[in-house]
Amino acid sequence: MANDIIFEPLQFRTLTVKNRIFRSSISGRWDNYDGSGTQARINWEEKFARGGVGAIITSFVPVAIRGRIMPNYATIHSDESIPFWRKIGEKSHQYDCKLILQLSHSGRQQDIAGVENQGLKALSSTSDTEPFHGFECQAMTSLEIQETIQKFADGARRAREAGLDGIELHSGNGYLFTQFLSSGINNRTDEYGGSLENRARFLLDVIKAIRKEVGNDFHLQFKISAVDYNNAVTFWEKPGNTLEDSIKVCQWAEEAGADAVHVSTGSLFPHPLNPIGGFDFDIITKTYDAMLSSGTETTRNYILFRKSFLHPIFKLLWNRVKKQLPPQPFSGDAVQNVKMSQLLAENQGRNLLDSREIKKHVNIPVLCTGGFQQASYIRQAINDDYCDGVTIARPLIANNDLTKTFQEGKDLPDKPCTYCNKCLLNVIENPLGCYEQDRFDSYEDMMKEVMSVFHPTQFAP
Ligand SMILES: Cc1cc2nc3c(=O)[nH]c(=O)nc-3n(C[C@H](O)[C@H](O)[C@H](O)COP(=O)(O)O)c2cc1C
Ligand code: SF4
Numbered sequence: 001m002a003n004d005i006i007f008e009p010l011q012f013r014t015l016t017v018k019n020r021i022f023r024s025s026i027s028g029r030w031d032n033y034d035g036s037g038t039q040a041r042i043n044w045e046e047k048f049a050r051g052g053v054g055a056i057i058t059s060f061v062p063v064a065i066r067g068r069i070m071p072n073y074a075t076i077h078s079d080e081s082i083p084f085w086r087k088i089g090e091k092s093h094q095y096d097c098k099l100i101l102q103l104s105h106s107g108r109q110q111d112i113a114g115v116e117n118q119g120l121k122a123l124s125s126t127s128d129t130e131p132f133h134g135f136e137c138q139a140m141t142s143l144e145i146q147e148t149i150q151k152f153a154d155g156a157r158r159a160r161e162a163g164l165d166g167i168e169l170h171s172g173n174g175y176l177f178t179q180f181l182s183s184g185i186n187n188r189t190d191e192y193g194g195s196l197e198n199r200a201r202f203l204l205d206v207i208k209a210i211r212k213e214v215g216n217d218f219h220l221q222f223k224i225s226a227v228d229y230n231n232a233v234t235f236w237e238k239p240g241n242t243l244e245d246s247i248k249v250c251q252w253a254e255e256a257g258a259d260a261v262h263v264s265t266g267s268l269f270p271h272p273l274n275p276i277g278g279f280d281f282d283i284i285t286k287t288y289d290a291m292l293s294s295g296t297e298t299t300r301n302y303i304l305f306r307k308s309f310l311h312p313i314f315k316l317l318w319n320r321v322k323k324q325l326p327p328q329p330f331s332g333d334a335v336q337n338v339k340m341s342q343l344l345a346e347n348q349g350r351n352l353l354d355s356r357e358i359k360k361h362v363n364i365p366v367l368c369t370g371g372f373q374q375a376s377y378i379r380q381a382i383n384d385d386y387c388d389g390v391t392i393a394r395p396l397i398a399n400n401d402l403t404k405t406f407q408e409g410k411d412l413p414d415k416p417c418t419y420c421n422k423c424l425l426n427v428i429e430n431p432l433g434c435y436e437q438d439r440f441d442s443y444e445d446m447m448k449e450v451m452s453v454f455h456p457t458q459f460a461p
Helices: 039-050 079-093 142-161 176-181 198-215 242-256 279-289 296-305 308-319 338-347 352-361 377-381 394-398 404-406 423-427 443-454
Strands: 021-023 055-062 098-104 122-124 136-138 166-171 219-225 260-264 365-371 389-392
Touching: 021 404, 039 055, 039 079, 039 443, 079 098, 079 142, 098 142, 098 219, 122 176, 136 389, 142 166, 142 198, 166 176, 166 198, 176 198, 176 219, 198 219, 198 242, 219 242, 242 260, 242 352, 260 352, 279 296, 279 423, 352 365, 377 389, 389 394, 394 423
Parallel strands: 021 055, 021 389, 055 098, 098 166, 122 136, 166 219, 219 260, 260 365, 365 389
Antiparallel strands: none
């Protein structure tokens, strides 16, 4: 692997990661209802550390129960969680893999609020109902904003006390930070709304509060949606932030004390461009029912998913923004399989053009997410200054040892991820894993792999 940029360490201001492959956040309902962690999550993260990634960015970790996406995600909302996170950190360190915790708050983008939040409206920058699922919310008061800033600082302190290697602020993809940043969502008239500078204030205040709490030598990166495409599906909404807006935000975040930026896209999650790929109506029909009481538009969506004669309408709305995307900036080595070659061209590196523009305007390392799974492609992206490292989610769910595959000199795994998104659509109700049956010899084999995360159990002799 001599002279292969993929296997050269990435040096941040206070953190060194052994290679350029980061496991991107992947949320799954592994944990206890109250947010305490389980052995299954430890087993899950161990799969990727063992598979050779340089660092794992954890799933969405709420800093408050009010800021969860749904129950059964491990939280960091109290000091009681510190021993659990310490355990995960120690496990990944056994493989020389760094552990970066994704500090998060759902804001109004809350799929299933959970019984502790019953009767409480979600907090947001706005009181406007989220248009796709119809999640209702209320604009945070100044006091609630200050309390939430402190919750992020407390979360960072806990991550540090747990011996983790850093934190990532989940300031992309429609969650609370996006709800402040986005001109398509934030309609406040106080110092946290209006101009871009005002809309960025919440993120910058959090960065400053974290620096005050944990000092300057703890790694802090942030994820950002380079472009909002806020009206991608709900075309009657405002478009939201542009790439130029996000470049400014990245520069301010760097000045405030951020060590790296992680480039994503879209002011909603999931979004037609994130994760880009397929949409399976059979699966969403089986899982979306869990969200029926969560929003004012969920019944409308459920009918759209369930009635096949309505599918063309949904597909038209979901796919229209993909058609506006420029082609991939370059392609990797040729692939024999025509279908795979097309899938790679459609899905790999779709945020790279935005990432390159951001990289030109900041001095901190830039990580890019979105479809990466081919060594030659990743190598060129880094060598040609589109980014400093890549983050991977689905291709690593499909092949936990993808990094080792690259180390062995292979350009692509034998059974690549098809970007079908069946993992994502299952996650509301079912264990996280690869549900693309074509990648397995049988349904039983697929289930065996999905369920492997529950072994060893906590009670193993
Ligand atoms: C099942 C699933 C869960 C995800 N959960 C999160 C999350 O908790 N936080 C986050 O920032 N991104 C999350 N993502 C987005 C990924 O981190 C990643 O940025 C995106 O899927 C694009 O990368 P990929 O093409 O390698 O999958 C999730 C993606 C999937 C498929
Ligand atoms: S289900 Fe499997 S093949 Fe499909 S996107 Fe997820 S990991 Fe990739």
